[in-house]
Amino acid sequence: MQIDRHSQPQRPAKPTEEIEEDLFDYFYDQAGSVPGTLTIEADAQPSQIVLIDYNEAKVTRQVNLTPEACASYLDTDSVSWVDVLGLGSEDVLQGLGVVFKLHPLVLEDVVNVPQRPKVEDYGDQLVIITQMVMPKKKTDGFWIEQVSLVLGKHYLLTLQEEPERDCFKPVRRRIRQNKGIIRKFGADYLAYALWDAVIDGYFPVLEEYGDLIDELEDEVVINPTHKTLSKIYQIKRELLALRRAIWPQRDAISSLMRDKSSLISPEVQVYLRDCYDHAVQVIDIISTYRELASSLMDVYLSSVSNKMNEVMKLLTVISTIFIPLTFIAGVYGMNFNPQASPWNMPELNWYWGYPVCLLAMMAIALGLVYFFWRRGWFESFSKLKDD
Structure with a gap:
């Protein structure tokens, strides 16, 4: 992810190799702009609507729908998951705003990324803003993007920046194969399942950082170089980015558990506790890794100092041997x-x-x-x- 302050707020899902200081800034409106203004990236991916409608007996899936075609699924007894992949089609987004009766500020938060993760209650709708991370397969680092969830009585609208990847495949598989209890509950349980998948997606990323810190510990003690210092600094910054993404989500889950919503059933409230526990575990792991990275910095400085002391010791020995020889030769x-x-x-x-x-x-x-x-x-x- 990278935020360009001179033009648009963000390009979708940038790798961590391109993370700069702008990563730690959330989207902000220009001074004097009209509330509800949509700012869309010039290179944002076109929006594609995928609808999954299911109940306990059956499930149907449709792709490339129009916003108007989704209107008939909003008031049915089944659960309708409207998944919007990509935020590059303003006409599609505006159409969704009309069909789902989204408040202009909701649509602004959904489109103008990145927003701080949060939960907002609009009465008949519950808006959840999250930050999703996924490990990269071929190189080190991770992808990070915003996912917005709009929960209604019988539907769930999700909007993603990047259409090519997400962490929702296990949820789709459970719906398709009717595993677990997901098809026995309503849209609120679906929102919980997706949010839980987002938070669980942090664990594979943190496992890679755990292995990387172990490798750096050996490198710092055995052969510390300037590249080692750069690696430590980069890890600290990336862990800070992960912490800024997950910390507000813990607060959002806590507020949702504390402030009861009519759209969240008591049964699902219990499952939110598990989601909250996972968020706390992620925060604890990130805090531990950040402390380890800070200690690696101290070990690096100590190793460099010890190495310099050994060099000075060697030079002292050589000088001590030649001092009497030089004295004799001088005399x-x-x-x-x-x-x-x-x-x-x-x-x-x-x-x-x-x-x-x-x-x-x-x-x-x-x-x-x-x-x-x-x-x-x-x-x-x-x-x-x-x-």
Whole structure:
């Protein structure tokens, strides 16, 4: 997802590689704009309407419907799920607003993405704004997009940014195969099932981040680089984006449980508790991973500091070995004439003076190396080489 402040609010479902600072901004209207104004992306996908009408006995599915064709399904005893894939057709969206009698502000929140997840009660309709995430298959990261649910007495209208992918396949399969109790309940249970699927979709994404953090822990300790620091920073930002997407949903579920709605039956209220628990679990996992990422930053700085200390230690050992050798070479490099005085370097006239000087320098160097080896300093150098 990416928000372009200079033109339109958002392009649909961008991968996390393109996440910038704009990701953390919600949609906002331009100053002085008329309430209910629809702002549609120029490259938004065309809207396609898919209708699934079911009861306990049968289920029917229709595609490529017009908004007017959905009107006959709104007042039936069966449950009608009107799924709108794509937000790029303004005429379709306006037609849905007329057929479903949507308030202009509802249609604005649905189309002008991203909105903060929330629940709004309009009496005969309940509007739920959620943020759906899905893991990418071939590369790291995730897709994120807004899903809007409009709950009526016998129908549920859902609007998605991206028509190619969502996390509702298990719900569709349960409806088609009549598994569980979904076809025994009304549209409120369907809304719960979809919302629960949205929240459960966070767990596969978080599993990937758990594995990535485990890999980074090894990398930070063994061979930290500047790329490691960039990875840690990117993980922290993406986890923050996930937290901003799920935290308001927990509050929305809590408000829906606290403020009773005539569109939510007491039986479904019980199931909302399970949905709330899942949201709390997601938030706890995200908070844990963010703390681990912050600790990785501290470990990275410690590893870099330790690595620098080992390098300085090696340079100190080398300098310590050559300091006495340099001293000897400096002393005998002075130009004093031994013929002028017996105190002016008589060693210069020795027959074996030069070999003795070299042997003395070698003995001092070897003695220092032996001393450092006995102290165990070279073991840390070998570990540094292996790293």
